[in-house]
Amino acid sequence: MENLYIAATPSSPEVNFDFAQHRLSVRGESYPENAAAFYGDIIKSLRDYLALCTDTSITMDIALAYFNSSSTKMLFNIFEALNDAQRAGNKITVNWYHDEEDDTMLEFGQELSDDFTDITFINHAV
Amino acid sequence: MTTPLFVNDQLAFCEIARKHHVIFYYVGYFSQNIVAAMADAVKLKLEVSGVNGPTRRKLFSSFVEMAQNIIHYSADALTPAEQANNEIRHGSVCISENEGQYSLLCANPISTQVAEDLRQRLETLRGMTMDEIKQAYKESLRADPLEGSKGAGLGFLTMARDSREPLEFEFWPMEQQPDVAMFYLKASI
Numbered sequence: 001m002e003n004l005y006i007a008a009t010p011s012s013p014e015v016n017f018d019f020a021q022h023r024l025s026v027r028g029e030s031y032p033e034n035a036a037a038f039y040g041d042i043i044k045s046l047r048d049y050l051a052l053c054t055d056t057s058i059t060m061d062i063a064l065a066y067f068n069s070s071s072t073k074m075l076f077n078i079f080e081a082l083n084d085a086q087r088a089g090n091k092i093t094v095n096w097y098h099d100e101e102d103d104t105m106l107e108f109g110q111e112l113s114d115d116f117t118d119i120t121f122i123n124h125a126v
Numbered sequence: 127m128t129t130p131l132f133v134n135d136q137l138a139f140c141e142i143a144r145k146h147h148v149i150f151y152y153v154g155y156f157s158q159n160i161v162a163a164m165a166d167a168v169k170l171k172l173e174v175s176g177v178n179g180p181t182r183r184k185l186f187s188s189f190v191e192m193a194q195n196i197i198h199y200s201a202d203a204l205t206p207a208e209q210a211n212n213e214i215r216h217g218s219v220c221i222s223e224n225e226g227q228y229s230l231l232c233a234n235p236i237s238t239q240v241a242e243d244l245r246q247r248l249e250t251l252r253g254m255t256m257d258e259i260k261q262a263y264k265e266s267l268r269a270d271p272l273e274g275s276k277g278a279g280l281g282f283l284t285m286a287r288d289s290r291e292p293l294e295f296e297f298w299p300m301e302q303q304p305d306v307a308m309f310y311l312k313a314s315i
Contacts, residue, residue, distance in 0.1 A: 009162075010162040010163075010165070010166065011158065011161070011162045011165070031161075031165075031190050031194070032158070033158035033194065033197060033211065033212070033213070034210060034211055037210075037211065066183065066186060066187065066190075068187070068190050068191065068194065068284075069191060069280035069281045069283075069284040070194075070280070070281075072267065072280060072284075073267065073280065076267055076268070099179065099183075101178075101179035101180055102179065102180065102183055103180060104180075104183065104184075104187075104287075104288075111264065111267075115268075
């Protein structure tokens with residue numbers, strides 16, 4: 001499956017899904033005007049890729065300095081897709097990077113790891 | 127030589143802004159590009175002013191929520207109502223500081239029908255404790271979006287969570303436009 005790369009803009013993150021290496025990342029800031037439109041195709045590609053994976057180790061790095069409320073919901077959907085893939089027999093590791101001073105980001109990360117318990121969740125304060 | 131009137135107006139405006147410790151003010155049309163450019167300036171201004179990290183993040187977050195609410199919901203739109211992308215709508219945002227405490231204020235016209243719905247949602251939020259706000263946030267995160275929402279229905283909850291006081295709001299009738307009200311929203315950070 002073809003890799004997915006979207007360059008960062010001032011209000012949307014860099015998305016680098018290296019499907020061949022099973023290494024995925026989302027980095028930067030996320031407050032696009034229409035988060036559902038921005039993330040819609042990304043989540044679709046992710047699900048298509050995950051559906052092809054069996055017994056695969058997949059790593060997702062998420063390093064977002066800021067995301068708006070509508071992006072929050074989309075991140076939740078990304079985690080849902082990853083969690084489903086873990087249940088289907090893959091091994092998902094998420095590296096969650098957040099500013100060490102940023103409690104909101106830390107709490108949101110904890111929230112995700114509480115909800116999606118099948119995923120291996122590694123918290124990194126930077 | 128007498129000072130031209132527009133200079134006097136400008137001086138009076140600047141004087142009011144100075145008195146109220148305004149650090150950022152914009153009135154006009156909001157597009158995503160304008161918001162991203164303003165976000166740059168706001169972020170840098172707060173950094174240069176030595177505001178601590180968590181406060182900066184809260185201010186920045188509420189600023190973006192307010193500005194994007196204007197893009198999505200102001201009744202004064204340059205772009206057609208059915209257009210969901212690259213929307214351009216009118217409103218204003220103001221950030222002011224008083225002894226280390228910040229206020230964010232935004233204003234935009236809104237149809238009176240929408241105003242009623244907003245009033246109910248904001249009244250409910252005002253009656254909630256911080257724990258209840260966080261709980262409601264968690265529930266909304268997992269729920270389907272509200273009807274009519276262009277986001278996740280999480281914007282007010284996000285602002286309320288970061289505000290040290292309940293969100294304040296007002297609706298003012300607009301002369302000559304009985305079906306439109308001016309909506310003011312204030313977050314204290």
